[in-house]
Amino acid sequence: xxxxxRLYLLNRDYPRAQIALEKxxxxxxxxxxxxxxxxxxxxxxxxxxxxxxxxxxxMEVDPQYAPSLFNIALxx
Numbered sequence: 001x002x003x004x005x006r007l008y009l010l011n012r013d014y015p016r017a018q019i020a021l022e023k024x025x026x027x028x029x030x031x032x033x034x035x036x037x038x039x040x041x042x043x044x045x046x047x048x049x050x051x052x053x054x055x056x057x058x059m060e061v062d063p064q065y066a067p068s069l070f071n072i073a074l075x076x
Contacts, residue, residue, distance in 0.1 A: 001021065036068045
């Protein structure tokens with residue numbers, strides 16, 4: 001599900017990316033990269049608060065995960 005979600009992100013199909021990545025996170029809730037990617041799908045749909053929550057969750061899992069820090073800044 002994670003790879004499919006990333007493929008949808010690359011193709012800018014954010015609603016489908018969200019669906020696939022939600023399933024990926026459901027199966028692997030402790031993966032910072034999946035939480036971050038799901039946050040990206042929300043961010044590009046204009047759901048910044050939900051995106052921020054996911055980026056924060058990714059940072060809790062891995063405080064050194066730079067993509068989430070970058071994406072938190074994008075939310076502002």
